């Protein structure tokens with residue numbers, strides 16, 4: 001069920017409760033709670049196929065949930081940059097022209113939008129000549145033309161090298177500040193993206209855990225993994241995986257709770273009640289740690 005609600009300033013832009021998406025006789029995601037407030041940067045992380053794109057698409061209304069409830073602010077404008085884009089980069093197409101494919105805008109508006117993302121000088125360049133980072137910036141500029149209240153970026157650093165990744169995340173954070181939009185980011189990059197993220201949600205068919213990156217970045221375990229230099233600029237998220245994913249999408253908890261109740265909230269996470277794990281202020285998550293194992297694989301620092 002999907003609702004649209006009129007919004008007071010503090011209300012969430014998106015509020016998903018117990019959302020499930022069922023396709024091809026299985027739950028792609030199940031029991032997902034996700035809230036996005038105005039101006040917030042929320043990052044969805046998780047392994048391939050863990051349901052990040054499915055969750056984001058359901059959040060913005062591209063997919064209809066088969067269970068649960070999604071409420072969206074009635075006046076919400078979404079700028080969505082998908083993971084795969086239908087722009088054929090081999091066709092002759094200038095950057096400025098690409099900007100007009102999804103919106104009727106003046107040359108001046110295009111120039112201003114490209115300027116905001118630092119590629120005003122590339123307006124006449126061919127899309128197929130752009131570097132990975134420049135292309136992502138052009139896509140960002142295009143999405144911003146709608147003046148979105150929520151910018152959704154599915155893997156925005158594809159084809160971008162490590163220093164380009166950092167610059168792009170910085171740009172996303174600057175855009176949030178200058179344009180006042182919330183951002184929903186999807187990323188594999190556990191370590192880089194989180195320095196610019198307010199809240200991280202780890203997905204694996206359901207919400208495994210969530211928390212603030214700063215609490216995690218302060219963790220001694222993180223410094224041990226990535227070193228002090230990395231800790232200053234980057235952050236990683238650790239969590240205790242204390243449950244088993246059953247084939248039917250249900251979650252079995254080691255503490256005998258065989259159904260889950262993954263409520264989003266600001267308070268501490270109580271695993272005894274089957275809620276997603278939340279790192280404490282010192283970033284201690286304890287237990288076995290598959291997320292930080294993955295983050296080690298992604299560490300280019």
Ligand SMILES: Nc1ncnc2c1ncn2[C@@H]1O[C@H](COP(=O)(O)OP(=O)(O)OP(=O)(O)O)[C@@H](O)[C@H]1O
Nearest residue numbers: 023024028046047048049050051052053054055083
């Ligand atoms: N329409 C569909 N019908 C059946 N299965 C689907 C459909 N869409 C996605 N899936 C499957 O659902 C799972 C979750 O897909 P999704 O794209 O949401 O994952 P993801 O976490 O974004 O993955 P990645 O990091 O690889 O992009 C995958 O196993 C995918 O193959």
